[in-house]
Amino acid sequence: MGSIEGILSGFQVALSLEGILFVLIGVLVGTFIGMLPGLGPISAIAVMIPITFGMDPAPALVMMAGVYYGAIFGGSTSSILLNAPGVSGTVATAFDGYPMAQQGKAGKALAIAAISSFVGGTVSVILLMLFAPMLSSVAISFDPPAYFALMFLGLTAITSLSEGSTIKALISAVIGFMVVTIGIDPQTGTQRFTFGNVNLLEGLDFLVIALGLFALAEVCTLIINRKDLYFENKRKIGSLKITKDEFKEMRGPMTRQSFLGFLLGVLPGAGATIASFIGYITEKRISKNPEEFGRGSIKGLAAPETANNAATSGAFVPLLSLGIPGSGTTAVMLGAFLVLNVQPGPLLMTDRPEIFWGIIASMYIGNVFLLILNLPLIPYISKILKIPRPLLISLVIMFSIIGVYAISFNTFDLYMLLLFGVVGFLMRLFSFPAPPFILAFILGGMMEQAFRQSLTISNGNYMIFVESPIAISLLIVGFLSFLFPIVGHYRRKRKGIQ
Amino acid sequence: MKKCLAIISVAMLIVILTACSSDDAPSNNASGDWEPEKAIEMVAPAGAGGGWDTTARMATKVFNEAGIIEEDIGVVNKPGGGGAVGWAYVAGFDGSNHNLFVASPPIILVPLNGQSEYGYDDFTPLANVIADYGAFAVRADAPWDSLNDLFEDMKEDPESIAVVGTSSPGSMDHIQFVQIAKAAGVDVTKIKYVTDPDGVGLTQLLNGSVEVFSTGVAETVEQVKAGTIKVLGITAEERLTGETLKDFPTAIEQGIDASFVNWRGFFGPPNMDEAAIAYYEKKFKELSDSEEFGAIRDQYGWDEMYMDSAEYKAFLDEQYETIGALLDELGLGQ
Numbered sequence: 039m040g041s042i043e044g045i046l047s048g049f050q051v052a053l054s055l056e057g058i059l060f061v062l063i064g065v066l067v068g069t070f071i072g073m074l075p076g077l078g079p080i081s082a083i084a085v086m087i088p089i090t091f092g093m094d095p096a097p098a099l100v101m102m103a104g105v106y107y108g109a110i111f112g113g114s115t116s117s118i119l120l121n122a123p124g125v126s127g128t129v130a131t132a133f134d135g136y137p138m139a140q141q142g143k144a145g146k147a148l149a150i151a152a153i154s155s156f157v158g159g160t161v162s163v164i165l166l167m168l169f170a171p172m173l174s175s176v177a178i179s180f181d182p183p184a185y186f187a188l189m190f191l192g193l194t195a196i197t198s199l200s201e202g203s204t205i206k207a208l209i210s211a212v213i214g215f216m217v218v219t220i221g222i223d224p225q226t227g228t229q230r231f232t233f234g235n236v237n238l239l240e241g242l243d244f245l246v247i248a249l250g251l252f253a254l255a256e257v258c259t260l261i262i263n264r265k266d267l268y269f270e271n272k273r274k275i276g277s278l279k280i281t282k283d284e285f286k287e288m289r290g291p292m293t294r295q296s297f298l299g300f301l302l303g304v305l306p307g308a309g310a311t312i313a314s315f316i317g318y319i320t321e322k323r324i325s326k327n328p329e330e331f332g333r334g335s336i337k338g339l340a341a342p343e344t345a346n347n348a349a350t351s352g353a354f355v356p357l358l359s360l361g362i363p364g365s366g367t368t369a370v371m372l373g374a375f376l377v378l379n380v381q382p383g384p385l386l387m388t389d390r391p392e393i394f395w396g397i398i399a400s401m402y403i404g405n406v407f408l409l410i411l412n413l414p415l416i417p418y419i420s421k422i423l424k425i426p427r428p429l430l431i432s433l434v435i436m437f438s439i440i441g442v443y444a445i446s447f448n449t450f451d452l453y454m455l456l457l458f459g460v461v462g463f464l465m466r467l468f469s470f471p472a473p474p475f476i477l478a479f480i481l482g483g484m485m486e487q488a489f490r491q492s493l494t495i496s497n498g499n500y501m502i503f504v505e506s507p508i509a510i511s512l513l514i515v516g517f518l519s520f521l522f523p524i525v526g527h528y529r530r531k532r533k534g535i536q
Numbered sequence: 537m538k539k540c541l542a543i544i545s546v547a548m549l550i551v552i553l554t555a556c557s558s559d560d561a562p563s564n565n566a567s568g569d570w571e572p573e574k575a576i577e578m579v580a581p582a583g584a585g586g587g588w589d590t591t592a593r594m595a596t597k598v599f600n601e602a603g604i605i606e607e608d609i610g611v612v613n614k615p616g617g618g619g620a621v622g623w624a625y626v627a628g629f630d631g632s633n634h635n636l637f638v639a640s641p642p643i644i645l646v647p648l649n650g651q652s653e654y655g656y657d658d659f660t661p662l663a664n665v666i667a668d669y670g671a672f673a674v675r676a677d678a679p680w681d682s683l684n685d686l687f688e689d690m691k692e693d694p695e696s697i698a699v700v701g702t703s704s705p706g707s708m709d710h711i712q713f714v715q716i717a718k719a720a721g722v723d724v725t726k727i728k729y730v731t732d733p734d735g736v737g738l739t740q741l742l743n744g745s746v747e748v749f750s751t752g753v754a755e756t757v758e759q760v761k762a763g764t765i766k767v768l769g770i771t772a773e774e775r776l777t778g779e780t781l782k783d784f785p786t787a788i789e790q791g792i793d794a795s796f797v798n799w800r801g802f803f804g805p806p807n808m809d810e811a812a813i814a815y816y817e818k819k820f821k822e823l824s825d826s827e828e829f830g831a832i833r834d835q836y837g838w839d840e841m842y843m844d845s846a847e848y849k850a851f852l853d854e855q856y857e858t859i860g861a862l863l864d865e866l867g868l869g870q
Contacts, residue, residue, distance in 0.1 A: 084584040084613075091597070181745040182730075222618070224733040227649050227704035227868065236624050239617030239651060306736045361758055362738055370584060377590065379835055383758030446583075446615050491730045495698050495745055 044387065045167065048395020051096045052403055061400045064101035065407050068108020072115070073419070075122035075434065076249055076441015079109035079367045087374050095378040096393050100400040102374045106367065107159060107350045107401065110310060111408045114151040114343055119144060119422055120434050122253035124441060126244050127310030127346040129476055130318045132252060133199075134331065134338030141334050142274035144420040149278045150336060151343045152412045154292050158344035159405040161296035162303070162351035167398050171387060174359040177304050182491040183503045185307065187512035189485035192312050192477070194520040195319040198328075199473040207474045210465065214478030217242060218486075225490050237450035246451055247479050249438040250458025251465070251472045257431050258463040264427070275420040278413070284336055291321045291341040299345030303352020306364030310346040310353070311480055317345030323519065351401060358382050358394055570811035572634060575608040578802075579637040581622020583615040587752075590836070591666070591800050592638045598828045604819055618642055618707065620652035627654050629805040633812035636662065640800045641708055644856050648863050649706040656856070660808040661848040663820035664801030666833060667841035669772040670712035671753045671784060673765045675741060683769040683790050686748065687720040694726035698746040700737040705729055706868040712771050712796040713750040715862060716787045719794035724866060741765065752798065753781065754837045771796035772839075781837060799841060801848060817844045 051057050064086075071082040082105045090098040113125040118135035131151065138147040166173075180188070193211070200207030220231045221241030232238040280288070295317040302313040321341040322331045331338040356362040361383035363369035375382050380393055387394045425433065442455045465472055496502035504510050580592040589611070596609040614622035619642050629635040639656070647655035672683065680686040690697050701709025710729050718724045730746055741749040742764060749756075749765070753772075757780050759765045769787045773795045776782060787794055802820060804813070823829050824842045833840060843851055 087584055088593070178739045178743045181740065181743050222651060222704060224704045224731040227651070227706045229651065236617055236620050236652070239620055240615070306739055356739075360738065360742075362736055364736065373584060373586065373590070376836075377593075381758050384762035384764065385758055446613075446621065448616070448621065487731075487733065491732065491740075491745075494728060494730050497695050497728075 041171065041387075044391035044395045045399070047392045048397075048399040051392050051396030052100065052399035056094075056097050057100055057396065057400060058403060060097040060101040061104045061404045062407055064104020065108035065111070065404045066411065068105035068110075069112035069408060069411060071105075072109035072112030072124065074124065074441070075116035075120055075253060075437040076124050076245060076439075077444060078113060078125035078245075079106050080370055081441075081444050082106070082109040083367065083370045083374060087370075087377060090374065090378060093378070095380045095390075096396050098378050099375065099380065099393060099397055102371060103354070103397045103401065104404045106371060107347065107404060108408060110346055110350045111152075111155045111159070111412070114155065115148065115419060116437075118147045118151060118339075119420060120253060120430075121256045122434055122438060123248050124245070125310075126248065126480055127314050127349070128342075129248060129252075129311070129473075129480075130314040130342035131339065131346070133318065133342075133473065134333070134335045137332070138334035138336075138339060139420075139423070143276040143334070144423055145275045145278040145416055146280065146284075147334075147339060148416045148420060149280055149413065150284075150288060150339050152409060152416070153280070154288060154295075154340040154343040155347040156405055156409040157292045158296050158299055158347035159351060159408070160402065161293075162300040162348035163398060163401045163405065165297070165300050166351050166354060166401075167395075170355055170359060170398065173304050173355045174384070176301070177306060177356040177360060177362070177364075180305050180508065181506060182488045182495065183506045183509035184512065185305075185488035186485055186492055186503065187509040187516065188305070188308060188312070189481045189488060191512050191516040191519065192315055192481045193485065194516050195315050195477060196474040197520060198319050198322055199332075199477065200471050202469060202471075206468075206470045210470045210472070211474040211478040214475035215482045217247065217475075218479045218482040224487060225494070235450075237448060241483075242454060243442070243445050243451065244480065245445060246442055246454045247458055248476060249442060250455050251462035251476060253434055253438045254455065254459025255462030255466055255472065257434055258459065259466060260427065260431055275417065275423060278416055287336045288340040291317070291337045292344045294320070295341050295344035296348045299348030300352040302345070303349030303364075304355045305352075306356045306362050307484060308349075309365045309368075310349040313345040313349035313352075314342035315477060315480075317341040319519070323522070354397070358386055358397070359384060361386075570633065570809060570815045572605070572607040572815075574634055575610060576605070576634050576636060578609050578611050579614050579622050579626055579635070580611055581614050581616075581619040581625075581637060581639075584613055587668075587800070588619075588638045588640065589613060594829070594832045594836075595638070595665070595802070595823060598823055598826055598832065599819070602823075602826050602828050604822045604826065617651060618646050618703070620646060620654070623652055623654040623659075626803075626805050627658060631807045631809075632805050633809055635805050636802050636816070637804075638800065639803050640798055641711075641855070641859075643803075644852065644859055645707050645711060645863075648856075648860055649704075649868060656803075656852050658806055660804040660806065660813060661845055661852060662802045662804055662808075662813060662816040663824075663845060664799050664841055664843040664848045664851070665820055665824050666800045667772075667839040668798040668800065668837075669753050669770050669776070669839075670709070670796055670798060671751060671756045671767045671770045672713060672716070673741065673749045673751065673756045673759070673767050674747060675744070676764055676766050678747065678766070680768060681766075682785070683716070683720065683787055683792060686768055687717060687722050687792075690717065690722050690727070694723065695728065697748065698728045698730055699748040699750055700730045700732055700740050700746040701750045702732060702737055704731050704733075706863055706866070708798065709750045711859060711862065712798075713748070714866065715796050715858075716769065716771060716792060716794045718862070718865075719787070720792045724862075753784065757781065757837070776837070776839070778834070778837060797841070799851075800838075801843070813845050 113128040114131045117123040117128040117132035121136040123129045196211045299313040302308045357368045363372045580589040582588045592611045599605040643656045646652045703709045714724045740746045767784045770784045
């Protein structure tokens with residue numbers, strides 16, 4: 039069989055001295071850039087593209103792939119320690135990771151994140167190796183109605199992401215929806231809510247919203263509460279050790295989310311972010327103690343971390359086997375391929391097997407490297423928390439500003455960052471939850487586009503959403519998952535009365 | 537008024553240029569002597585990895601490696617608004633001789649769609665360097681074997697055929713299709729066009745959501761080789777060269793008298809010095825003629841299309857007229 043030879047030639051590339059060296063460089067750069075709040079895989083890859091000029095394509099791409107999943111791997115750090123997600127895929131990580139770190143268990147939180155990332159990354163690479171050639175048909179199986187239904191399913195998380203008032207959660211989500219419509223509407227080319235400002239034409243970047251609503255709002259809260267927390271300055275990092283019981287708790291989410299995350303990653307456009315949110319809510323739904331989620335639950339941390347890393351490998355399926363970039367990051371990756379004169383697509387596997395399989399094979403090694411690199415570093419990295427609070431706050435602000443400025447070197451984005459910092463702080467003051475806002479912002483754009491594409495294709499006939507089997511099944515699951523918490527709430531209430 | 541100015545400036549330019557070339561004595565006039573005094577900044581008004589970015593990086597690479605320009609040239613990415621952010625940025629360097637940017641049809645289309653206050657006529661066209669073309673692809677098992685088959689069906693039942701592109705209506709993927717379809721007699725106001733901004737237009741073609749994919753020629757090659765899609769027509773005037781590419785029929789050879797060039801060239805800020813324009817024209821000509829850049833053209837499947845500043849300006853004016861009329865017909869002009 040040709041593909042076994044191909045796999046072997048891939049390992050030959052990955053296990054050569056050059057291969058190992060470049061994987062190591064890639065994951066090192068990726069994980070460090072990913073760790074910085076505000077900088078994610080896009081910046082990491084963009085930084086590396088000029089360096090690969092004139093390099094041999096196989097090692098260069100092995101390195102670039104390492105940068106990519108390394109950045110996702112490292113991205114959890116700033117979410118957990120500082121509540122400053124630098125990648126949309128690690129927003130859900132902050133939901134339980136940050137509370138856990140606040141409880142003095144930062145070491146454990148980072149260890150759980152590293153291990154679940156490793157498991158998600160490795161299981162998905164095995165899946166990638168076994169099924170990559172067949173999965174390209176899965177990657178194209180989603181038509182616009184199916185995408186709409188998938189985004190809808192993701193949005194049902196709003197009801198379960200909200201502690202307290204469902205109304206406030208919905209209001210928060212609606213604002214998120216409104217904010218994502220800013221910019222040029224792709225379906226008509228019309229400007230929406232740009233007020234004639236050229237800087238708003240492209241809409242607002244995810245980072246502006248995430249760092250504003252999470253990092254800066256957190257900073258404001260810390261400043262306001264400085265007196266209460268002042269003496270708690272020497273925060274504990276805690277042990278890295280994960281007990282047997284804790285590991286048992288992680289096992290379920292890690293297994294399930296490795297598969298689910300990978301599958302969602304295979305769909306172009308869905309990717310790590312949606313995988314991490316869907317991973318988080320499915321685990322919350324099937325958990326016996328869903329009330330622990332959001333308060334430092336081990337499952338709530340393991341699930342999104344496994345899912346986002348698994349999805350990252352999944353994203354290589356459409357990229358390598360179809361030449362279709364499924365996200366902003368993979369689009370930059372595609373650019374990196376083209377610069378090196380490698381055209382990803384259906385022929386890559388047969389024409390350049392050493393590159394196709396070399397990248398996949400190198401991901402095993404890359405994931406092992408990441409685990410070895412990250413675990414011993416945890417005690418040092420979490421020392422960040424011991425930095426005196428005034429200094430730490432300034433650092434978070436500085437990194438948020440650098441991250442946002444690096445998007446397009448435009449000071450306008452910085453004003454927007456400040457604005458959303460204030461918005462986030464006000465939302466906290468009046469206990470409007472931020473996660474529904476960011477979820478609506480992430481999913482809303484694609485959901486709207488998919489909805490309108492569907493209707494253009496069907497000439498305005500809504501039946502298109504029920505005629506597609508994938509769409510209708512996802513919509514049903516979505517409705518059930520939307521109603522489930524409400525019904526559950528109602529039933530609990532009744533029990534309480536009796 | 538603007539047009540009047542443009543014509544005058546073109547005329548002046550021609551006078552100066554002919555003056556230069558007819559002057560036998562070597563460089564005894566000031567206008568031919570300009571040399572960059574510091575590092576040159578080259579703006580790609582888009583993010584890393586896209587078409588503009590690649591063109592800018594490849595050009596600077598050859599400039600420096602082949603020793604055509606001694607000074608350093610740094611590529612700066614200014615993404616946003618389909619180019620509008622980058623153009624606003626360059627417009628701020630009025631009169632500078634050390635700021636360049638890479639441009640292509642969006643600098644005509646985006647302002648016509650009312651999405652940028654700066655258009656091509658606000659800047660100094662220096663030289664066009666390459667040409668790229670659009671392709672219209674359908675699934676390999678689709679019932680159409682030529683553009684005419686497709687357009688006949690579109691005339692009969694426009695609702696049954698959807699066209700997908702990466703950019704919004706009124707921009708390149710849409711306009712290149714409309715321009716060819718119009719020449720074939722299709723009612724262009726009835727074309728069903730879907731935008732897939734996430735770059736998954738190909739997915740939609742392959743899974744049968746849409747019927748036609750309007751894109752760049754290079755984007756289709758791998759899929760055609762793999763036998764999943766077929767290209768019904770390309771927007772070039774003549775057949776392209778190169779493996780697979782040479783098999784793509786042009787619209788013209790199918791009896792549809794229309795073409796669309798995705799030209800790519802370089803501009804400077806408003807009011808660049810004539811001497812600097814002459815300098816860059818010469819350097820871009822050297823770039824275009826160099827072996828190194830020829831290899832890059834082959835790698836990316838680009839065609840050579842050199843125009844000096846005056847030719848470029850005239851070409852842009854003509855493009856502006858044609859496309860403006862087309863957008864008005866579609867009801868998209870502003």
